[in-house]
Amino acid sequence: MPDRIPQSPSEKTVERLSLYRYLLYGILAEGERNIFSHALAAMAAVSSAQVRQDMMVLGYSGSPNQGYEVGKLIASITEFLDDGHGRNIALVGIGNLGRAILSNFSGQRSRLQIVAAFDVNWQIVNRLIHGCWCFPMEKLHGVMKEQDITLGIVTVPPAAAQVVADQLCEGGVRGILNFAPVRLRVPEDVYVSNLNITVALEKVAYFAHHGMVRVESPSREEAKV
Amino acid sequence: MPDRIPQSPSEKTVERLSLYRYLLYGILAEGERNIFSHALAAMAAVSSAQVRQDMMVLGYSGSPNQGYEVGKLIASITEFLDDGHGRNIALVGIGNLGRAILSNFSGQRSRLQIVAAFDVNWQIVNRLIHGCWCFPMEKLHGVMKEQDITLGIVTVPPAAAQVVADQLCEGGVRGILNFAPVRLRVPEDVYVSNLNITVALEKVAYFAHHGMVRVESPSREEAKV
DNA sequence: TTCTGTTTGTGAAATAACTAACAGCGTTAA
DNA sequence: TTAACGCTGTTAGTTATTTCACAAACAGAA
Numbered sequence: 001m002p003d004r005i006p007q008s009p010s011e012k013t014v015e016r017l018s019l020y021r022y023l024l025y026g027i028l029a030e031g032e033r034n035i036f037s038h039a040l041a042a043m044a045a046v047s048s049a050q051v052r053q054d055m056m057v058l059g060y061s062g063s064p065n066q067g068y069e070v071g072k073l074i075a076s077i078t079e080f081l082d083d084g085h086g087r088n089i090a091l092v093g094i095g096n097l098g099r100a101i102l103s104n105f106s107g108q109r110s111r112l113q114i115v116a117a118f119d120v121n122w123q124i125v126n127r128l129i130h131g132c133w134c135f136p137m138e139k140l141h142g143v144m145k146e147q148d149i150t151l152g153i154v155t156v157p158p159a160a161a162q163v164v165a166d167q168l169c170e171g172g173v174r175g176i177l178n179f180a181p182v183r184l185r186v187p188e189d190v191y192v193s194n195l196n197i198t199v200a201l202e203k204v205a206y207f208a209h210h211g212m213v214r215v216e217s218p219s220r221e222e223a224k225v
Numbered sequence: 226m227p228d229r230i231p232q233s234p235s236e237k238t239v240e241r242l243s244l245y246r247y248l249l250y251g252i253l254a255e256g257e258r259n260i261f262s263h264a265l266a267a268m269a270a271v272s273s274a275q276v277r278q279d280m281m282v283l284g285y286s287g288s289p290n291q292g293y294e295v296g297k298l299i300a301s302i303t304e305f306l307d308d309g310h311g312r313n314i315a316l317v318g319i320g321n322l323g324r325a326i327l328s329n330f331s332g333q334r335s336r337l338q339i340v341a342a343f344d345v346n347w348q349i350v351n352r353l354i355h356g357c358w359c360f361p362m363e364k365l366h367g368v369m370k371e372q373d374i375t376l377g378i379v380t381v382p383p384a385a386a387q388v389v390a391d392q393l394c395e396g397g398v399r400g401i402l403n404f405a406p407v408r409l410r411v412p413e414d415v416y417v418s419n420l421n422i423t424v425a426l427e428k429v430a431y432f433a434h435h436g437m438v439r440v441e442s443p444s445r446e447e448a449k450v
Numbered sequence: 451t452t453c454t455g456t457t458t459g460t461g462a463a464a465t466a467a468c469t470a471a472c473a474g475c476g477t478t479a480a
Numbered sequence: 481t482t483a484a485c486g487c488t489g490t491t492a493g494t495t496a497t498t499t500c501a502c503a504a505a506c507a508g509a510a
Contacts, residue, residue: 008435011428012467018427022406036487045408049469052488064475064487087430096325101422103321110423112430151430175433177426181247183270191433195425197326198335200418201402202243203236205312205337205376208400208416210233235497261457274499277458289457289505451510458505465498475488480481 009057014081016054019044021077025109028070036067078111086111088149090173092164093156094119094134097179101153102130115147120160137167144171154178165192234282239306241279244269246302253295261292303336311336313374315398317389318381319344319359322404326378327355340372345385362392369396379403390417 009017023043027035037055038048055062060076062068091098091114098117105114117134119125125134135143143149152168154161154176161180168176175191178184181199184192234242248268252260262280263273280287285301287293316323316339323342330339342359344350350359360368368374377393379386379401386405393401400416403409406424409417 010467011432014428014431015424018424018431019421022421022423038487043408047469048487049471050467052490053468056489062488063477064489065477065485067487081427081431083434087434089426096321096328100321100325104422105426110427112426151426151433153426173433175429177429183268189436191429193425193429193432195420195422196244196247197329197420198247199240199243200420201314201330201337201376201378202306202335203239204400204402204416204418206239206243206306207236207418208376208398209308209312211414211416237497263457272499273457274501275497277460278498281459287458288507289459290455290507292457454507454509456506459503461501463498463500465496467494467496469492469494471490471492473488473490476486478483478485480483 013054013057016044016046016050017057017077017081020051020054021074021081024070024074024077028074033070034067035070035073037062040068082111086113087151088113088115088147089151089153090115090140090144090147090149090168090171091117091132091153091155092119092137092140092168093154093160094121094124094129095155095157098153098155099129101155102132106131112151114153115149116143118143140167141171144168144173150174152176154180154184156180158182238279238282241269241271241275242282242302242306245276245279246299246306249295249299249302253299258295259292260295260298262287265293307336311338312376313338313340313372314376314378315340315365315369315372315374315393315396316342316357316378316380317344317362317365317393318379318385319346319349319354320380320382323378323380324354326380327357331356337376339378340374341368343368365392366396369393369398375399377401379405379409381405383407 020040023040024035037051041048041051044051058076058080060073089112091101094117102114102117114132117129117132118137118140119134120137122136125136127134149171150173152173154164156164158180161178161182162184165176165178165184165186169186169190173190176184176186178192178194179197181196183194186192245265248265249260262276266273266276269276283301283305285298314337316326319342327339327342339357342354342357343362343365344359345362347361350361352359374396375398377398379389381389383405386403386407387409390401390403390409390411394411394415398415401409401411403417403419404422406421408419411417
């Protein structure tokens with residue numbers, strides 16, 4: 001008898017879990033030991049029902065009247081997302097955006113780590129940037145193997161993105177976060193997620209000036225009486 | 226008799242329209258005058274049905290057997306998204322990420338334009354960065370009024386984000402693209418969209434190593450026979 | 451012209467995501 | 481101990497989004 005139907009979570013669920021964990025670290029830092037679903041919901045700008053539903057994919061259960069233990073909930077999300085071990089990441093393209101990500105990501109509380117950066121420009125490689133060693137592109141394959149890198153971040157100009165993606169795939173990458181406004185063609189088993197800043201901005205512009213949809217704060221959803 | 230029910234489009238539809246337009250400019254540059262829904266779909270990594278459905282919110286119709294006229298389709302999307310006129314944007318926080326956005330955005334083919342950047346650091350203001358003039362924070366309100374700025378991009382550290390958002394709102398901003406990992410509290414009529422790079426990366430890490438969901442390329446959906 | 455092969459536009463069906471609602475439990479207070 | 485309250489886990493219901501499927505339209509060939 002199967003113990004449980006696998007039922008892989010949706011992308012949105014994973015995103016929210018990641019966000020919850022981030023928020024929970026903040027809670028923990030403030031010394032709170034417990035939190036209710038509606039409090040977490042308010043911080044994440046979702047409904048409390050959504051939070052409880054998301055919790056169902058984790059093994060962890062809160063207790064009635066006490067809510068969730070922050071520490072255990074973090075541990076639970078971490079076990080779920082990271083599966084116990086961290087992942088090593090290569091960042092390719094040390095331009096403005098690449099540097100931004102390197103600096104924002106150093107000293108992060110996730111088990112993901114950018115362990116190497118790469119660029120074609122010889123003037124900027126062979127040194128540390130924000131604590132991360134920069135290699136010339138030629139070393140990509142070798143370093144990926146040495147460091148057991150399984151994830152890649154692509155922050156190169158659009159024209160170079162596909163070539164870089166090919167090299168990452170050849171190096172054995174399993175997933176790519178792509179900032180170049182290009183759809184990458186990769187083997188079946190490589191997961192790609194695109195982050196297009198221009199699109200994001202145009203969306204904001206549209207809804208800012210056409211109103212309608214309201215995404216932030218279901219707010220006082222459960223205000224009393 | 227009402228000509229048409231308004232029926233505001235979903236966020237996802239707007240994002241896709243923005244992406245289509247971006248892709249169509251590329252098509253146009255290659256000299257193609259027409260395109261089919263399935264070709265555009267392949268580039269955007271969605272289904273052809275999705276493309277046609279999205280087209281329904283525009284007034285424009287393609288012609289059977291000829292597809293869509295690229296130029297007219299771009300014009301149609303532009304009319305829909307930009308409503309005829311451009312928008313002026315203020316970027317706050319000239320760190321690594323801010324610079325990245327300034328450089329990626331200069332000379333873009335959208336009608337959105339970053340017309341001013343702001344920072345608290347006196348050493349980096351009062352000069353051009355990637356073609357954009359940088360002001361000290363004190364000038365925010367004045368410049369916003371002068372330049373008719375209605376959109377803001379927040380690329381400051383988390384701790385400063387709420388204060389910046391407050392100032393932007395006071396300056397009359399209608400929408401904010403927020404990169405700080407914080408939920409901003411803003412008045413009802415200000416639209417906020419959050420872009421959390423860490424969350425995006427953790428999502429990639431999860432699906433890269435747990436498989437399941439496949440987002441890229443419905444691919445050869447309509448391969449013959 | 452007429453036939454053939456394709457493609458669009460669109461409502462209906464299917465799927466996915468979210469919300470509501472409530473039984474059951476733990477905590478607290480008498 | 482017992483009762484009352486508030487929160488969680490969970491299922492069912494609702495809404496949003498995507499895909500299907502097919503009529504109508506057009507171009508090209510014969």
